[in-house]
Amino acid sequence: MRGLLVGCLLGLGYASMSVDYLIVGAGFTGATLAERLAREAGRKVMLVDRRPHIAGNAYDEGDDHGLLVHRYGPHSFHTNSDNVRDYLSRFTTWRPYEHKVLGKIDGMLVPIPFNLNSIEALFPAAKAKLLTDELVAHYGMGVKVPILKLRQNQSPVLHELAEYIYEKVFLHYSEKQWNMNPEALDPAVTGRVPVHISRDDRYFQDSFQCMPCDGFTALFKKMLDHPNIELCLNTDFADVRSVKAGRIIFTGPIDEYFDYAHGVLPYRSLRFDFQNKPVEVFQPTGTVNYPNDEAYLRVTEMKHLTGQKAADTTLIYDYPQDHIWGQTEPYYPIPGPDSRARIAPYVELEQRHKDKVLFAGRLGKYQYYNMDQACASALALYKILAKA
Ligand code: FAD
Ligand code: UDP
Numbered sequence: 001m002r003g004l005l006v007g008c009l010l011g012l013g014y015a016s017m018s019v020d021y022l023i024v025g026a027g028f029t030g031a032t033l034a035e036r037l038a039r040e041a042g043r044k045v046m047l048v049d050r051r052p053h054i055a056g057n058a059y060d061e062g063d064d065h066g067l068l069v070h071r072y073g074p075h076s077f078h079t080n081s082d083n084v085r086d087y088l089s090r091f092t093t094w095r096p097y098e099h100k101v102l103g104k105i106d107g108m109l110v111p112i113p114f115n116l117n118s119i120e121a122l123f124p125a126a127k128a129k130l131l132t133d134e135l136v137a138h139y140g141m142g143v144k145v146p147i148l149k150l151r152q153n154q155s156p157v158l159h160e161l162a163e164y165i166y167e168k169v170f171l172h173y174s175e176k177q178w179n180m181n182p183e184a185l186d187p188a189v190t191g192r193v194p195v196h197i198s199r200d201d202r203y204f205q206d207s208f209q210c211m212p213c214d215g216f217t218a219l220f221k222k223m224l225d226h227p228n229i230e231l232c233l234n235t236d237f238a239d240v241r242s243v244k245a246g247r248i249i250f251t252g253p254i255d256e257y258f259d260y261a262h263g264v265l266p267y268r269s270l271r272f273d274f275q276n277k278p279v280e281v282f283q284p285t286g287t288v289n290y291p292n293d294e295a296y297l298r299v300t301e302m303k304h305l306t307g308q309k310a311a312d313t314t315l316i317y318d319y320p321q322d323h324i325w326g327q328t329e330p331y332y333p334i335p336g337p338d339s340r341a342r343i344a345p346y347v348e349l350e351q352r353h354k355d356k357v358l359f360a361g362r363l364g365k366y367q368y369y370n371m372d373q374a375c376a377s378a379l380a381l382y383k384i385l386a387k388a
Contacts, residue, residue, distance in 0.1 A: 026051075029251045031047070035224065081372055211306065265343060272316050
């Protein structure tokens with residue numbers, strides 16, 4: 001990071017440069033690999049990102065009102081991996097934060113993931129008891145049931161409940177988010193937010209749920225502060241192809257790397273609308289989901305996530321949109337049978353080119369990774385590279 005090259009800024013002299021690793025993308029994946037290869041393995045690394053900043057989609061910065069915001073949508077950190085927690089703890093201290101979400105259903109704000117408290121809020125007491133008893137009898141207390149599984153339940157009472165939850169929580173939200181029916185997606189997508197047969201209102205149940213005290217960008221700055229790392233921002237891979245690198249690690253979209261040789265892969269994008277309100281607290285939880293009527297998908301109040309104190313507050317409204325190459329960001333791979341078929345020839349290309357370039361991360365692997373999964377995969381890849 002110290003060696004922010006003039007050549008990087010001016011686009012000069014790349015042909016004469018030689019590094020052990022050229023890493024494309026300074027998000028969780030690229031930064032973790034750069035840090036490990038530079039600090040632990042003593043390798044010379046050039047890390048490039050076409051954006052003007054580090055931290056990838058986890059990038060945060062102060063807005064015009066002095067409030068820390070996540071520029072690419074709200075990110076809350078959670079993991080069950082001690083390895084990832086311990087690794088990232090070298091670069092940050094943490095503030096405990098358990099993300100909570102309410103969903104606007106039938107004009108009420110009820111806990112999401114949908115759970116026994118949501119049932120009680122939405123149904124008359126006698127009906128709520130019946131539904132709760134049936135759920136507990138069928139699945140047991142504490143069990144999480146993906147909505148697509150619950151819909152297969154033959155009990156008339158549970159079938160009616162499943163159809164209600166499917167319609168009110170999942171159907172229109174997923175249509176907005178993906179422009180697809182939930183049934184057409186990989187079941188793991190809606191399975192990320194299963195129905196909870198419990199009264200646990202937290203969005204995640206991971207053992208470690210915390211936010212970096214000074215934000216994600218500060219964490220990345222510490223990670224990348226090493227003399228073996230040359231960081232080049234505002235630099236596309238296309239600008240540095242002439243660098244002599246022992247290996248390339250590419251964390252951008254795999255179809256882009258291969259010049260769309262087998263067509264473009266499907267991605268979904270979002271538009272973020274940041275709004276500052278002159279109130280101390282705008283909503284009771286970090287995020288409120290709007291599955292049904294509004295054009296936006298969810299509203300996140302940043303102060304819940306960051307713990308900042310201020311008289312005003314900044315919100316992020318997420319508006320799903322199609323991804324258009326060159327115009328929008330490919331935020332989400334779209335997991336489903338169609339994309340599985342379309343990625344297959346790229347996986348073949350990946351295998352053929354693996355001596356020269358390795359693909360990693362959410363876009364390089366076309367995987368719906370959370371931050372901890374991106375970090376865990378990068379640590380796993382590093383282990384293999386360190387042995388080689
Ligand atoms: P990225 O962060 O996307 O980084 C890839 C980098 O590569 C980018 O900076 C890009 O500019 C760069 N790049 C691409 N192509 C090129 C090129 N040709 N040349 C140069 N640079 C290039 N995860 C959670 O755990 N919790 C959350 O709450 C959460 N919320 C999310 C909300 C949204 C809206 C989104 C989109 C994602 C969310 N995630 C969340 C997922 C999280 O963002 C990812 O897991 C993580 O960012 C993946 O890191 P990465 O390094 O693989 O990819
Ligand atoms: N989902 C939904 N309604 C909700 C919350 C989630 O239909 O209130 C579905 C939707 O398909 C969404 C998926 O579950 O894309 C995963 O939700 P998650 O909150 O994990 O999405 P992310 O935070 O990655 O955007």
